[in-house]
Amino acid sequence: MTGCRSMRLRLVAYADDELDVGGAVEIEEHLARCPACASEVEQQRALTRALRDLYPRDREPAELESRIRSALLGKRRLRVAALSGALAASLALVFGVSRLGPPRGEPALVAAAHLHHSADAGELPLDLRSGAVSDVNRWLRRELPFDGELPEPHSAAIALEGATRVSLGGEPAALVRYRIGDHAVTLFLLGRPAGSGHGRRIALRGIDFRVFELEGLTLVGWSHPPLSYLLVSDEAVGRGEACAVCHGGKSPPPIAEFATALAASGGV
Amino acid sequence: MWTWRNDRRRRARFEADLVPHIGALYRFACTLATASDAEDLVQTTCARALERFDAYREDTNLRAWLCTVLRNEFISGQRRAKRERDLQSGFAALPFPSTEPSLETLLIAQRWSGEIREALLALPEIYRTPLYLKDVEGFAYRDIARIVGCPLGTVMSRLSRGRSLLRAALLRQAAEQGLVRPERRKESV
Numbered sequence: 001m002t003g004c005r006s007m008r009l010r011l012v013a014y015a016d017d018e019l020d021v022g023g024a025v026e027i028e029e030h031l032a033r034c035p036a037c038a039s040e041v042e043q044q045r046a047l048t049r050a051l052r053d054l055y056p057r058d059r060e061p062a063e064l065e066s067r068i069r070s071a072l073l074g075k076r077r078l079r080v081a082a083l084s085g086a087l088a089a090s091l092a093l094v095f096g097v098s099r100l101g102p103p104r105g106e107p108a109l110v111a112a113a114h115l116h117h118s119a120d121a122g123e124l125p126l127d128l129r130s131g132a133v134s135d136v137n138r139w140l141r142r143e144l145p146f147d148g149e150l151p152e153p154h155s156a157a158i159a160l161e162g163a164t165r166v167s168l169g170g171e172p173a174a175l176v177r178y179r180i181g182d183h184a185v186t187l188f189l190l191g192r193p194a195g196s197g198h199g200r201r202i203a204l205r206g207i208d209f210r211v212f213e214l215e216g217l218t219l220v221g222w223s224h225p226p227l228s229y230l231l232v233s234d235e236a237v238g239r240g241e242a243c244a245v246c247h248g249g250k251s252p253p254p255i256a257e258f259a260t261a262l263a264a265s266g267g268v
Numbered sequence: 269m270w271t272w273r274n275d276r277r278r279r280a281r282f283e284a285d286l287v288p289h290i291g292a293l294y295r296f297a298c299t300l301a302t303a304s305d306a307e308d309l310v311q312t313t314c315a316r317a318l319e320r321f322d323a324y325r326e327d328t329n330l331r332a333w334l335c336t337v338l339r340n341e342f343i344s345g346q347r348r349a350k351r352e353r354d355l356q357s358g359f360a361a362l363p364f365p366s367t368e369p370s371l372e373t374l375l376i377a378q379r380w381s382g383e384i385r386e387a388l389l390a391l392p393e394i395y396r397t398p399l400y401l402k403d404v405e406g407f408a409y410r411d412i413a414r415i416v417g418c419p420l421g422t423v424m425s426r427l428s429r430g431r432s433l434l435r436a437a438l439l440r441q442a443a444e445q446g447l448v449r450p451e452r453r454k455e456s457v
Contacts, residue, residue, distance in 0.1 A: 009424045046370065046372035047434065048403045052406070054375055055384055059291065064310065064311075067307075068310065068311045071315075073279055110283075111283040114283075125329075127292075166287065167283060175288075
C-alpha cells in the first residue's frame with residue numbers, strides 16, 4: 001500500500017482528468033491491479049459530482065448589477081447619451097444601414113454582437129453546457145426571471161451547445177449557443193417585449209422582425225410577448241439558415257418566406 | 269472628443285466582459301465573505317477589473333482572471349498576518365481511505381444541498397477555495413493555481429486534503445443522523 005500512497009496526488013489529477021495521456025495510461029494500468037486506488041478515484045469523482053450537482057447556486061441579488069453599473073458608469077451616462085446621436089449617424093455611414101434607431105437601443109445590439117463574438121471565440125464560459133433542449137429549457141425556467149422555452153431544432157446539422165445568463169442593455173437575458181456547421185448562431189431571450197421602430201423592418205405572419213447589421217453580423221430581433229428575441233449570426237450563414245435553430249422542425253415555408261422577404265427588403 | 273469614446277469602450281467592456289460573470293463572482297465571493305460583504309467585494313472587483321483590463325491577456329480564461337482579482341481584493345481586505353495564522357494547518361499524512369458506503373448516492377437521495385454548502389464553508393479557506401473553484405465552478409488546475417497564487421502541486425494536495433475533510437465531515441453528519449453505520453464496510457457503488 002505504501003506504493004499507492006506515493007501516487008495519491010496523481011490519482012487526484014487523474015480523477016479530475018488533468019493528467020496527460022502518458023500519465024493517465026500509467027495510472028490506469030495501476031488501477032487495473034489495485035481496487036483500493038480504483039475505489040479512491042471513484043470516490044473523488046463522486047464527491048466532485050455531488051458538489052457540482054448539489055451545491056446551491058444562488059442568484060445574485062437583483063439590484064447588484066444595476067448598483068455596480070451606476071457606481072462605475074453612472075456619472076458618465078449623460079455625456080454618452082448626448083453624443084450618441086452623432087455616433088448613430090456615423091455608424092450608419094460606416095455600416096451602410098439606413099436606419100439604426102435611437103441611442104437607447106444601440107448599446108444592447110453592440111453588447112449582443114460582442115457577446116456573440118466572445119462566445120464564438122470560446123471566451124464566454126457557459127453556465128450550462130448541454131446539447132439537449134430539455135436541459136436548456138429546464139435551465140431557462142430555473143435561472144431566468146421569465147418563462148422561455150425552446151423547441152427542438154430537428155436537424156442533425158444544428159448543434160445546441162448550451163446557455164448562459166447575460167445582460168443586454170441592463171436587462172437580464174439568456175444567451176443560447178448553437179452551431180450550424182462551422183458557423184456560430186446565438187439566440188438571446190429577453191424577458192420583455194422589445195421596442196419597435198428601428199432597423200430594417202420585415203413583417204411576416206403577424207410578427208414584426210427588425211434586421212440590423214453590425215460588426216460583420218446579422219441581428220434579427222422580434223417580439224413574442226412577453227418575451228423578445230435576438231438572433232445573431234454571421235453573414236455567411238444564408239439568411240434563412242439561422243432561423244432553423246427553432247424552425248427546423250417545421251416545413252420549409254417559414255424559412256424560405258423570411259429569406260425571400262429579407263432579400264426583397266434590400267438585404268445583401 | 270476622445271473621452272466619450274473611452275466611456276463607450278468602458279461601457280461596452282462592462283456589459284460584455286463583466287456582467288456575464290457577476291453571478292459567478294458573487295457566488296465565489298459568498299464562499300469568502302458574508303452576503304453583504306460579498307456584494308461589496310464584487311463591486312470592488314468590477315471596478316478594479318475595469319481599471320486593469322490592459323493587464324488581462326485575451327488568450328487566458330476571463331472568468332479565472334476576474335476570480336483572481338476578486339480573491340486578491342478579498343485578501344488585501346484582510347489583515348495578512350492573521351490570515352496566514354488561521355490558514356496554517358499543515359498537511360498531515362492521512363490514513364489511506366478504505367472502501368466506504370456511496371456518499372454520492374446518499375447526498376443525492378437526501379438532497380443535501382445546504383449541508384454540502386455548510387460543510388464546504390466550514391473548511392479553512394486554503395482548502396475551501398480550490399475545492400469550490402474545481403468542483404463547483406469547473407476551473408482547470410492551471411486556472412486555480414493562478415487564482416490562488418500557488419504551484420500546481422500545491423493545488424492538487426489541497427484538493428486532495430479538502431475532499432478528504434469534506435467527505436469526513438459529511439459522513440460524520442450522516443452517521444449522526446443515522447443514515448449510515450460508521451463501522452460498516454460496504455462496497456462503494
